[in-house]
Amino acid sequence: MEGVLSLQRFPSSAIQRRLSPFNLHRLTRSSSCAPLRAQQSGITEGSDNASSALEGKVSDVKITEPKVNMYQNEVVDSQGIKIRRRPPTGPPLHYVGPFEFRLQNEGNTPRNILEEIVWHKDKEVSQMKEKRPLYTLKKALDNVPPPKDFVGALKSAHQRTGLPGLIAEVKKASPSRGILREDFDPVEIAQSYEKGGAACLSVLTDEKYFKGSFENLQAIREAGVQCPLLCKEFIVEAWQIYYGRSKGADAILLIASVLPDLDIKYMIKICKILGMATLVEVHDEREMDRVLAIEGVDLIGINNRNLETFEVDIGITKKLLEGERGELIRQKDILVVGESGLFTPEDIAFVQEAGVKAVLVGESLVKQSDPGKGISALFGRDISE
Numbered sequence: 001m002e003g004v005l006s007l008q009r010f011p012s013s014a015i016q017r018r019l020s021p022f023n024l025h026r027l028t029r030s031s032s033c034a035p036l037r038a039q040q041s042g043i044t045e046g047s048d049n050a051s052s053a054l055e056g057k058v059s060d061v062k063i064t065e066p067k068v069n070m071y072q073n074e075v076v077d078s079q080g081i082k083i084r085r086r087p088p089t090g091p092p093l094h095y096v097g098p099f100e101f102r103l104q105n106e107g108n109t110p111r112n113i114l115e116e117i118v119w120h121k122d123k124e125v126s127q128m129k130e131k132r133p134l135y136t137l138k139k140a141l142d143n144v145p146p147p148k149d150f151v152g153a154l155k156s157a158h159q160r161t162g163l164p165g166l167i168a169e170v171k172k173a174s175p176s177r178g179i180l181r182e183d184f185d186p187v188e189i190a191q192s193y194e195k196g197g198a199a200c201l202s203v204l205t206d207e208k209y210f211k212g213s214f215e216n217l218q219a220i221r222e223a224g225v226q227c228p229l230l231c232k233e234f235i236v237e238a239w240q241i242y243y244g245r246s247k248g249a250d251a252i253l254l255i256a257s258v259l260p261d262l263d264i265k266y267m268i269k270i271c272k273i274l275g276m277a278t279l280v281e282v283h284d285e286r287e288m289d290r291v292l293a294i295e296g297v298d299l300i301g302i303n304n305r306n307l308e309t310f311e312v313d314i315g316i317t318k319k320l321l322e323g324e325r326g327e328l329i330r331q332k333d334i335l336v337v338g339e340s341g342l343f344t345p346e347d348i349a350f351v352q353e354a355g356v357k358a359v360l361v362g363e364s365l366v367k368q369s370d371p372g373k374g375i376s377a378l379f380g381r382d383i384s385e
């Protein structure tokens with residue numbers, strides 16, 4: 001076959017190993033099981049790393065396993081997930097039936113910035129887990145104040161002002177816009193947001209691409225800011241949820257273009273066990289339809305930014321809330337957040353008219369000399385209490 005580096009039949013044991021989708025490991029003798037990310041995070045049956053909170057409730061994790069003969073890449077393909085996970089060194093391996101092969105010249109380089117970020121995360125999280133194995137986080141969780149009600153804060157703000165509840169983002173830089181604010185004091189910005197009427201805060205914790213950190217998240221929490229905090233991180237496995245909680249996070253972001261349904265479902269269960277909210281982010285109809293079919297979703301973010309091309313279109317929010325989708329969201333009482341590209345009161349009115357009850361705003365606020373005052377300009381009036 002032209003361009004095939006190596007074509008070989010792999011041993012039947014490997015077939016068996018690969019046939020268990022996501023290499024699922026049962027957590028209990030019941031039908032519950034954990035997808036790959038949980039397994040990679042050491043949350044597997046008999047693991048002394050599993051948190052006691054998780055062990056106690058794991059029997060609640062009832063997840064239907066994908067069809068036994070679906071390979072992991074077939075599962076993600078069937079869900080339209082284009083973002084690949086970091087391959088082991090060398091070009092990605094491909095499997096067709098009993099054969100595995102590598103394609104010549106198929107680079108093992110990311111195809112876009114989101115894939116690059118995810119590959120970086122895979123590596124970064126592996127290194128972080130070496131330093132902070134899950135069982136060590138358990139002790140930290142015992143000493144962290146209980147999580148705040150992220151969804152409740154958004155609903156209260158919306159009821160109080162009649163405008164979408166604001167998630168104000170503490171973001172120094174981004175791949176699409178570079179450095180947004182040179183004089184960046186995360187605690188000062190957070191306090192200014194809170195004073196200006198933000199219901200919740202989103203804190204970037206990725207260092208390499210956003211110049212954020214988990215230390216920023218912890219400092220904001222420990223500075224006495226009362227707003228619930230979203231850990232704005234690229235979650236690729238469950239360990240990160242525990243780590244975010246240990247740093248004071250009240251909510252976690254799960255990105256549908258990165259995570260298969262089973263991972264999202266399992267991670268929502270973990271967040272519920274830890275008392276955290278999950279903001280599940282979508283960008284197109286297919287991702288919205290996938291997420292609407294996942295049990296336990298009560299907060300959906302529509303990102304107007306294409307995270308692969310950086311194109312921003314607030315019409316995305318309107319498009320994804322039209323027709324039956326919008327009706328289903330209202331029936332399920334799911335709170336929708338409009339994210340990205342919101343700069344003016346007209347933008348806010350547009351997405352509110354589309355059906356959002358909250359908005360997530362970064363650039364247009366963080367660039368203001370007084371970010372809290374920028375909130376009044378964004379909403380066209382003072383929304384502070």
Ligand SMILES: O=C(O)c1ccccc1NCC(=O)[C@H](O)[C@H](O)COP(=O)(O)O
Nearest residue numbers: 174175176177307339340341361362363
């Ligand atoms: O903003 C980017 O360049 C970016 C690139 C790749 C992945 C995520 C990215 N941004 C995260 C966000 O979605 C935004 O920080 C957030 O929605 C706020 O957007 P904005 O108000 O436009 O700063």
